[in-house]
Amino acid sequence: MRITGDGIWGPPRDHDEAIRVLRRAVELGVTFIDTADSYGPEVSEDLIREALYDGRGYGDVVIATKGGFTRSGPNQWAAVGRPEYLRQCIRMSLRRLGVERIDLWQLHRIDPRTPRADQFGVLREFLDEGLAAQVGLSEVTVEDVKEAQAAGVPVASVQNRYNLGDRRAEELLDYCTDQGIAFIPWAPVDAGVLARPGGPLDAVSRAHPGATTGQLALAWLLRRSPVMVPIPGTSSVAHLEENWAAGRVELTDDEYEALTKAA
Template sequence: MEAGRVAGRIKLGSQGLEVSAQGLGCMSMSAFYGPPKPEQDMIALIHHAVHSGVTFLDTSDMYGPFTNEILLGKALKNGGVKERVELATKFGLRYANGKIENIRGDPAYVRASCEASLKRLHLDCIDLYYQHRVDTRIPIEVTIGELKKLVEEGKIKYIGLSEASASTIRRAHAVHPITAVQLEWSLWSRDVEQEIIPTCRELGIGIVAYSPLARGFFSSGVKSLENLSDDDIRKTLPRFQSENVEHNKIIFECVNEMATRKGCTPSQLALAWVHHQGNDVCPIPGTTRIENFNDNIGALSVKLTPEDMAELESFASEDVVKGDRWRNDIPTWKDSETPSLSSWKTV
């Protein structure tokens, strides 16, 4: 296939951002899924992705912390890929020593974080800048107000939110158009379909699906949990605990059997399900291996009928999956409500 044409393109949101139909989550290259991977191997993977048409790269200042942005900065400096990439990064969440240390959305922190990310990434402007988690002490209007200034100053092009509730998204969008909301969406994480997805579509906001392969579970099922290092965060997540994983492996087995019938891999089938949610959805599966990347790209060629979609969804209905998707100490959209601007001003 012609380089740059494999993944195709979609419009993300209503403000003009265009990205590859599938992105590349870069977190696991540097953090959370075991030790950091060899730098040159990861740069080669990033270049391979871009030359394959996957130009939407996702990182965050908390991955490492900071080391993943540094890695992306090095990858963008060479290989002739910088002008072809849509780069998304995030601010607002500090994770260290196995736990979240703080979440900040105050204007000074927003600005300082942006400036620091620009330096690490060797960029003059960030394409898509997300608030990684919502600071529940600061009205969302205050945080978005500072991001709006950064847009006006040309330091970021588009604003995004990650793990934000429908009401938080609406309040943010009223201050400045939100281009994308990043959320966990896969066959076994579907709670966002009730309110958040409809809200995004009503407002013309693009949807970026992280962990579309259930943190690797839809790649090889229980085998994906073998040989995990002690510092792999999946060892601490409820769905991967022994009391739940034996039940949840049945979901993988059903997906795997259907994939065999469809002539694709289980990961391709699970990814194809996300792609078939609409042309406003961009999944960003992560990987550290070129062969897995190539497999993921194959999902774009998998065609699913309405009957196929219904069958897949029957495998992993909400009452079938056992265990929460995150630990209780890691906030999600359910924990994203902030004070009203009027009440905050009177404090």
């Protein structure tokens, strides 16, 4: 999302750095990259192909994308869930990414103006037709996921805003953990007031010299559930490497509990 222009609109200010970010991520060992046709729009998918496509695909890297949001300008988003539009979304993503099947295609938002059965039905069709290997949902509730499952959709992933300071999706995360559904938190580093000087993250950081509060927030997420797949966005190699290093930070039981209670 962050390798596009301001407002998630247009090309990045530094095209070459965006390409370096993508390639460095794979060099570090990243095997999951999340994007959407609305990022740019189209810009993010185009950059991913330019940076990582090897002529046949993306090797061991899973490229997940999303559809169902239209864009009319910077920071402007409108959900459209009509089956014919969602079908256009996935076919255009296939073309831009240069693949015959999307590894993970996610409904970016459930459109309240379109029958939900129609939206869930087309997800099932994408699987049956081989357009997507797996499908997921974004910004949903437990009831939404259950409804999709009841409609015959094997929900592989859920993508909701969730971080140490914003725990509104707690019930959903617990359901995903029980069901073995990947939980992909967006804005995973945004810990808000908990990251301020003198706050809980700052206090824990004293026992981890060199670790940033952002790294500690990611470390907490990674410990929170085995189905957790954080997607911290960035537009710089330096920030990417900082985020990646969070995987080496290990919280003690007391630190983990203190941060959990603080939120």
